[in-house]
Amino acid sequence: MAREFKLPDVGEGVAEGEIVSWLVSEGDAVTEDQPVAEVETDKAVVEVPSPVNGTVQKIHFEAGTVVPVGDVIVTFDVEGEAAEPADAEAETEPEAEAESESKSATSRAESRTFAPPSVRRLARELGVDLDAVEGTGPSGRVTEGDVRAAAEGEEPAAAEAETATEPAETTQTTAAPSTQPAATGSQEAAGRDRTLAAPATRGLARELGVDIDDVPAVEQRDGEAFVTAEAVQQYAEGGQAAQAEAPAAGAPRQYAEGGETTEPYRGIRRTIGKQMAESKYTAPHVTHHDTAPIDALVETRARLKERATEKDVKLTYMPFVMKAIVAALKEFPILNSELREEEEEIAIKQDYNVGIAVATDAGLMVPVVKHVDQKSILQVASEVNELAQKARDRSISREEMQGGTFTVTNFGAIGGEYATPIINYPETAIMGLGAIDERPVAEDGEVRAAMTLPLSLSIDHRVIDGAEAAAFTNQVMEYLTDPELLLLE
Amino acid sequence: MVVGDVSTGTEVAVVGAGPGGYVAAIRAGQLGLDVTLVEKDAYGGTCLNYGCIPSKAMITATDVAHSAGNAEEMGVYADPEVDVGEMVAWKDEVVEQLTGGVEQLCKANGVNLIEGRAEFAGNDKLRVVHGGDGQGSETITYEHCIVATGSKPIEVPGFEFDGEHVLNSRQALAMDDYPESMVVVGAGYIGMEISTVLAKLGVDVTVVEMLDEALVGYEDDLARPVTQHAEELGIDFEFGLAADSWAESGDGIVVTAADEDGETTDFETDKVLVAVGRQPVTDTLNLDAVGLEPNEDGRIETDDQARTDVENVFAIGDVAPGPMLAHKASKEGEVAAEVIAGEPAALDYQAVPAAVFTDPEIATVGLTADAAEAQGFEPAVGKFPFSASGRALTTGEGEGFVRVVADEDSGFILGAQIVGPEASELIAELALAIELGATLEDVAATIHTHPTLAEAVKEASEHALGHAIHTLNR
Ligand SMILES: Cc1cc2nc3c(=O)[nH]c(=O)nc-3n(C[C@H](O)[C@H](O)[C@H](O)COP(=O)(O)OP(=O)(O)OC[C@H]3O[C@@H](n4cnc5c(N)ncnc54)[C@H](O)[C@@H]3O)c2cc1C
DSSP, rough: OEEEEEEEOOSOOOOOOEEEESOOOOOOOOTTTOOEEEESSSSSSEEEEEESEEEEOOOOETTTTTTESSEEEEEEETTSSSSOHHHHHHHHHHHHHHHHHHHHHHTTTTTOOOOHHHHHHHHHTTOOOGGGGGGGGGGGGGOHHHHHHHHHOOOOOHHHHHHHHHHHHHHHHHHHOSOSSSGGGSSSSOOOOOOOHHHHHHHHHTEEEEEEGGGGOOETTTTTEEOOOHHHHHHHTSSSSSTTSSSSSSSOOOOOTTTTOOOOOOOHHHHHHHHHHHHHHHHHHEEEEEEEEEEEEHHHHHHHHHHHHTTTOOOOHHHHHHHHHHHHHHGGGGGSEEEEETTTTEEOOOSOOHHHEHHHHHEEEOOOOOOOOGGGHHHHHHHHHHHHHHHHTTOSSSSOOOSSSSSEGGGGGGGSOOOOOOOOOTTTEEEOOOEEEEEEEEETTTTEEEEEEEEEEETTTTTHHHHHHHHHHHHHHHHHHSSGGGGGG | OOOEEEEEEEEEEOOOOOOHHHHHHHHHHHHHHEEEESSOOOOHHHHHHHHHHHHHHHHHHHHHHHHHHTOGTTOOOOOOOOHHHHHHHHHHHHHHHHHHHHHHHHHHHHHHEEESSESSSSTEEEEEEEESSTTOOOEEEEEEEOOOEEEEOOOOOOOOOOOSSOHHHHHHHHHHSOOOOEEEOOSSHHHEEEEEHHHHHHOOOEESSSSSOOOOOOOOOHHHEEEEEEEETTEEEEEEEEEEEEEEEEEEEEEEOTTTTOOEEEESSSSEEOOOEEEEOOTTTGGGGGGGGOOOOOOOOOOTTOOOSTTTEEEEEGGGOOOOOHHHHHHHHHHHHHHHOOOOOOOSOOOOEEESSSSSEEEEEEOOOHHHHHHTOOEEEEEGGGOOHHHHHHHHOOOEEEEEEEEEOOBBBEEEEEEETHHHHHHHHHHHHHHHHBBBHHHHTTTTOOTTTTHHHHHHHHHHTTTSSSSOOO
């Protein structure tokens, strides 16, 4: 018997996952718990195990597709039972149809997806699985725009669904895959004399009380404006009409002269992007710079390093810095906080959980070392190493990346002195570390070469003032310059 | 390599120059590939030389005469004199013009043409044996090969084609002198088309069919008007009889047919045409040498890119699975060439239209209402009779109807069946609708020229939507 397997909720609050790769192919025998696919969610890659013993009858999405949790990703043929006859399918399908009008076409998509030949070819060209694309054309027909949007990792249907509930502004950011020059899509009535559109589109326009000549057109046919059904829909909803339609034939789009390659903006990359934008556009950043002379720390660490090695721990400067920061946070708790605008309160955290930004092949990840205040330098060191490794080989769990109260980013590992780190929102401060190096330091009228650590502290100026930032940094520097003080902590 | 072999290298070798092969070769040439097309007989294959084109030429010519002689209703009294010899010569000219065109198009697209029979000599080589004595052979080394060897008529045991008494469709279409009477074995589309031609030329035709109806595979209400009209033309149908044997008798022959109980019936006639179907041609090719084997149906299995189990060998047209139709062969030819050129092509069509050029014509595309239901759709069916079509009546052909099958929910058009005048032309609009994923409303809201037969397509779509103007709604 055929058993449909839906993409499980692979992590708390995860709405969708990208199928990174299939570990089985159609026709393969699988045993219960055998991993069948690798799925990448916002932050981690997980293996999805088979729930049954059987054979893989059908794989519903190609690798690279972003699939909402709950969608059937694979159908198994369960051992011992015959494959379900086609008419059984016919029996169950009409039920699903009842759910919603536009869904009916796609719920039946197993037997057929409606799309013109040119769109089918485009889908092959772009490597898009047509059956997995939700059509936005009349009655759910898959359009060129749908395929392009799917190729860019943006499901237009999902965007459309949001259109219904969200105000127009949101519609624009989610629905427009950012490729469309803004000029074509103002909400102003286009007011043309003549518009080309399919009869069903005209019908839709009438139904929605929209003058088709007013709907902004992104496409042209024979030099005439051509309006699609989704453009009408969006215009009717007051959205930035037609934006969802990706650059279509005839729509002028500027490409780089020397050509370009594109890659999908999704998965971890998109998550990073969203978070960075949210942080940068929400929290007014101020970055404070200073440099700590750390000759003593260099010496201390060199000495302790051997002892650590004996205990199989690689001792870097990071644990010292983290300890110094935590000690300073205790004196300036406002930097260990979160602003909850809605509730109109600033939450000052009692935990000292320090996140460490780690560059991985897939992008930036921030594993969190919990309760740094309660752990020895050696413990912190070994935890940092372990988490960083897990982040790099992507075996890190969601929990290990949650609960941070303050973040450290060690861009200096690659080079440079100062930077303007972006706060790991909704935290309110982040410390960036420059490269530890010999630099000239003026002391008592003399310039000498000292080992120094440049520091860049970004703060959310809504919560923290510049004076506090400076005082906090001074405190951190004091601990770093005189590491013995950490013994008192 | 045998002595005297000339060896040529090519990127794409195409075997067979029918509508599958020559289209593949031209497309491959257009895409900048180095192509060699090998044909053992005539450019254009079965379709242009012995099938679609000659049969349609004869169908039209005999129809012109028949119509002219049967238009008293319109006040036309005529008894056209038919010179069969000239008619056949005209048909041959048409064929010549078209096959000559194919040859020219191939050359213009840089296709190397080689005459001879090709067979595999390993999985990167074809040996081409030239016709006649002492003309030797040559070897073609290829990177990709497209097999387009087509099909040939099936022979009924005991009825070996001799071109004199026992004919196949090709031989029947080549006759330039018609007998008084003929038995046609098989009431499939080829048998029915040629029977109609014969009857219109005044030949006394008896159709012997093993099954108990004509045009099996087509819905009853499509086949019925054709059988009825054929009977009016004087064609006798003998259903439930299988051709068994034949013998010469006096000037003519006697064809013996048996029913399922073995009871036999004799038919005295001049000649017998055997049209019981066609079988793929795989025996000219030495398929073994490339590691391929025909499946149970005698076809070479292919995937949705027309590729066989051997990576660089493709098979298209009648020799590959699917309906034996010229346009399906051509589509596969295009796709195979594009795939070889590295394009993202695939055989992903939704439907293959088919036409029967009888009187009246039948044409179908996509799903019937029953098939749609079996696939889980809830079919919305709209029908428009030609008796309500102004244009049909003005041509004197008010028989038949257009039926459109759509998905009730979404309105997507899933299929159509037409029987009546110009059905073969009318089906194109609906084939396009199906491929585009057009809805009933799209077709219904499109203005159709008045007065035309095509309006019936619009009216049928409106009927399915419940608002046809010129017929009562369901
Ligand atoms: C009477 C009749 C009427 C028809 N009417 C219609 C119609 O109205 N509409 C329609 O769609 N279809 C019609 N058909 C069917 C149509 O003719 C075929 O579907 C079509 O020709 C198939 O094309 P093809 O390229 O696969 O093969 P073919 O046209 O059969 O061509 C194959 C070619 O390969 C050559 N060949 C074979 N083996 C070798 C070899 N080893 N080396 C070199 N050359 C080789 C043959 O000589 C032949 O020329 C009709 C057929 C007949 C017989």
